[in-house]
Amino acid sequence: MADRFSAFPTELIRAILTNVVECNTDLLIPSRRAQAQDLLSITHVNSRLRLVALKDATLWSQVVYLNGIHEEFLQAILHRSASLPLALAFIEDDTLPYGPGLQSIVAQLPRLQYLHIDIPEQFEGGLAKLIISMAAPLLRHCVIRFHGDRNVCMNQGVRLFNGNAPVLESLDLLNCHLIPNHPSFDLVVFSIRYLGPDPVETDAHPSPFMSIRDFVEWQGHFRLTTGMILSNCIVPVESVVAVSLAEVQLPVLKSLLIGASPVVCEQLARILRYPDNCNVSLNILLPQGRPIFPDDVQGSVLAACLFVLPGEIFKRCWLVVRHESSSIRLLSKTGRFLALRFDFAFIEPGVPGVFKPVALCMQATNYVLSSIPGNFTLSAIGILFHALWSTLATRLAPTIAGVACLHLAFHHRETFLMVGLSTFLSTMPLVQIAIFETPGVWGDLKFLCIVFRNVFPELRTIGIRLRKDLITDAKFGLATFLKYRQCRGVSIKTVQFSLAASLTKSMGFARTDGIRAMLGDLTAGFPRDVAIEILDRKF
Numbered sequence: 030m031a032d033r034f035s036a037f038p039t040e041l042i043r044a045i046l047t048n049v050v051e052c053n054t055d056l057l058i059p060s061r062r063a064q065a066q067d068l069l070s071i072t073h074v075n076s077r078l079r080l081v082a083l084k085d086a087t088l089w090s091q092v093v094y095l096n097g098i099h100e101e102f103l104q105a106i107l108h109r110s111a112s113l114p115l116a117l118a119f120i121e122d123d124t125l126p127y128g129p130g131l132q133s134i135v136a137q138l139p140r141l142q143y144l145h146i147d148i149p150e151q152f153e154g155g156l157a158k159l160i161i162s163m164a165a166p167l168l169r170h171c172v173i174r175f176h177g178d179r180n181v182c183m184n185q186g187v188r189l190f191n192g193n194a195p196v197l198e199s200l201d202l203l204n205c206h207l208i209p210n211h212p213s214f215d216l217v218v219f220s221i222r223y224l225g226p227d228p229v230e231t232d233a234h235p236s237p238f239m240s241i242r243d244f245v246e247w248q249g250h251f252r253l254t255t256g257m258i259l260s261n262c263i264v265p266v267e268s269v270v271a272v273s274l275a276e277v278q279l280p281v282l283k284s285l286l287i288g289a290s291p292v293v294c295e296q297l298a299r300i301l302r303y304p305d306n307c308n309v310s311l312n313i314l315l316p317q318g319r320p321i322f323p324d325d326v327q328g329s330v331l332a333a334c335l336f337v338l339p340g341e342i343f344k345r346c347w348l349v350v351r352h353e354s355s356s357i358r359l360l361s362k363t364g365r366f367l368a369l370r371f372d373f374a375f376i377e378p379g380v381p382g383v384f385k386p387v388a389l390c391m392q393a394t395n396y397v398l399s400s401i402p403g404n405f406t407l408s409a410i411g412i413l414f415h416a417l418w419s420t421l422a423t424r425l426a427p428t429i430a431g432v433a434c435l436h437l438a439f440h441h442r443e444t445f446l447m448v449g450l451s452t453f454l455s456t457m458p459l460v461q462i463a464i465f466e467t468p469g470v471w472g473d474l475k476f477l478c479i480v481f482r483n484v485f486p487e488l489r490t491i492g493i494r495l496r497k498d499l500i501t502d503a504k505f506g507l508a509t510f511l512k513y514r515q516c517r518g519v520s521i522k523t524v525q526f527s528l529a530a531s532l533t534k535s536m537g538f539a540r541t542d543g544i545r546a547m548l549g550d551l552t553a554g555f556p557r558d559v560a561i562e563i564l565d566r567k568f
Contacts, residue, residue: 042081046071050091065092065106086111093134095119100130107133114142114167121148121156138163143170150177154205158183161207164193174203178225180262181205182237206239206262209246216250220258222288226375228314229261230290238264241274241296248277255281259297260288261314271296279303288312291325291332298335309336310368321376323416330420333369341365343429346457347436349466350446355417359429371417378409411443418449426456433459435485438466439476447475451484460485464492471510472502480510488514489522496529498547508554515556523560524552 049071050064068088072079082088090110095103096119103126115137125131138160148154157173161183165171168190175181183205190197199218200207206221221239223229229238241263251257257279265271274296279285282303287294291313313329315321338361347358356370435457463485470476491507499507507524514521526548536543544563552561 037077039081042078043085046078046082046085046088050088062094062096062098065094065098065102068092069102083109086113090114091116093117095126095130095134096122096124098126098130100126103130103133107137112140115140116143117141118143118145119147121146121152121154125156135160135163139166141165141168144168145172146174148173148175150179154181154183158187161190162187164191165197166193166195168194168197170199170201171197172201173205174201175205177204179204180223180225180238183207206237206243209243214250215253217253218256219247219251219254220256221262222258222260223262225261227317228290229264230292230316238262240264241266241293241300242270245275245277245300248275251277251279251282253281254279255283257282257284258286260286260312263289263293263297265290265292265296271299274300276300276302279307282307284308284310286310286312288314290314290316291329294329295332295335298332305338306363306365308366310366310370311336312370312372314372315376317375317377319377321378321413323412326371326413326416327420329371330417330424333371334421334424336367336369337425337428338365341367341428342431343367344432345434345436346429346432347438349438350414350441350450352441355414357421369421373410373413376413378413408443411446414443414446415449418446418453422449422453422456429457431459432457434462434464435460436464436466437470439470439473440467442470442473442475447479451479451482454479454484455482458485459487461487462490462492463488464494466494468493468495468499468507469503471504471506472500473506477506477510481513483517486519488519490525491521491523492525492527494527494529496532499551504551504554508552511555511559515558520556521559523562524555525562525564527564 046068049067068082072082086109089106090113093103093106093110093115095117117134119125144160144165146154146157146160148157154173154175161171161173173183181204183202184207189207194214197214198216199220200216201218201220203222204224223238239262244259244263266274277300279302283306285301285303285307287297287310289297289312294311294313311333313333315325315329341361341363343359343361345360347356349356349358353374354370354372356368358366358368360366435454465471493507511521511524528544533540533544548561548563552559555561
């Protein structure tokens with residue numbers, strides 16, 4: 030096999046070697062150790078491979094690593110990479126080389142083009158802080174990730190990259206932030222994330238965070254920014270200060286992802302200026318450590334809706350309801366996506382003592398509802414869900430009235446939640462296609478109470494995403510709804526089925542007969558004038 034390689038063209042051998050050293054930089058810790066060892070092993074296969082590998086400095090410039098490396102091998106990699114820009118990734122821990130090895134790397138910092146540093150929880154990141162204080166004239170991509178529940182200021186009293194990083198394009202920071210005291214560069218990607226357990230609300234947090242005022246000072250570097258992530262990393266300023274904040278111009282931004290408290294979202298919405306075609310994904314983090322009331326939920330909706338553009342009209346909607354969150358994703362007529370997610374995980378629904386009559390009313394209502402089939406209940410979290418969807422209905426009604434295609438995924442179906450959803454769904458009277466990601470909802474009496482109220486008068490096509498066969502109640506509920514619409518003279522014309530790849534795979538070689546039998550049983554109660562389609566798309 031080694032001799033066969035000798036006959037390969039140099040270009041083909043180089044392509045094979047390039048594939049060996051390629052590394053997925055999206056990995057949490059993209060160490061080049063494995064690629065470097067593979068490249069070293071290849072040089073011992075035969076003289077032809079060795080010659081091509083040793084002459085191609087590009088290969089060696091991509092496999093610099095530090096953790097556990099032998100000093101002689103490190104020197105060999107640096108020598109073979111010639112003077113080309115380097116890609117360096119390492120973990121700042123006890124396996125780093127010290128003495129001459131570390132000095133060699135520090136001396137090569139002016140050659141860095143890509144830098145990725147991970148700092149484990151038990152380490153302070155001293156080397157990372159040293160590196161970002163030194164000049165990096167060729168650096169284009171910088172990733173620094175601190176692990177553990179902390180948020181570290183990387184350049185307190187130190188100028189970032191010693192004022193010399195003119196071509197830096199992307200900055201990805203995890204559990205850390207930078208003070209804007211840096212030289213001029215134009216970031217294409219700007220990402221700051223904090224993965225702590227609690228939403229950042231005020232500067233009373235034990236870890237230091239970037240204030241929204243600091244963020245405004247970054248704006249000189251956003252002239253070419255196309256992607257921005259701000260996830261639970263900013264503390265708000267007082268209201269009297271917020272009104273005087275300068276606008277942040279983002280003239281070419283294409284994608285904006287924000288995870289923040291309602292107050293921060295509101296302040297960002299008022300200062301960010303981006304193109305009308307910029308896609309926005311917003312994750313509203315409700316406060317923890319205190320009870321949450323309907324007023325809090327309504328405030329979060331008001332903050333989220335500030336990201337709807339004036340006069341914007343949406344044509345498609347994806348709605349997902351889970352026990353820990355609810356989300357809505359909208360596609361406008363101009364092709365812009367807006368996603369709003371409301372995180373209910375770990376919150377404490379509040380019914381304070383002064384509202385004891387409300388609690389008594391809930392108990393009385395549950396007593397009455399218990400006599401109705403369907404396990405109807407009323408709870409504090411249900412009231413919050415109701416506040417969410419009823420407020421969304423009020424705020425978004427003018428923009429979603431023309432939605433023609435609706436995707437629905439009901440993973441959680443509490444009584445009062447469904448009441449609020451009924452109000453929200455009623456604001457989309459022009460829906461013609463409804464696609465159900467969780468078709469089992471057709472067996473839920475609470476959902477049937479909604480659809481039998483004729484909330485979708487223009488509905489003509491129902492899509493069913495099947496991951497498994499439907500339960501009997503769901504089959505009966507869907508068939509009954511189709512007959513009901515037929516009797517009202519507004520028949521559903523088509524029911525489209527999409528089958529999960531896992532479902533067809535589980536049927537083995539008899540999948541064709543299995544699918545035919547399953548769908549035959551499922552549609553047995555459908556009216557005869559309803560067309561049945563099986564879409565070829567898998568999911």
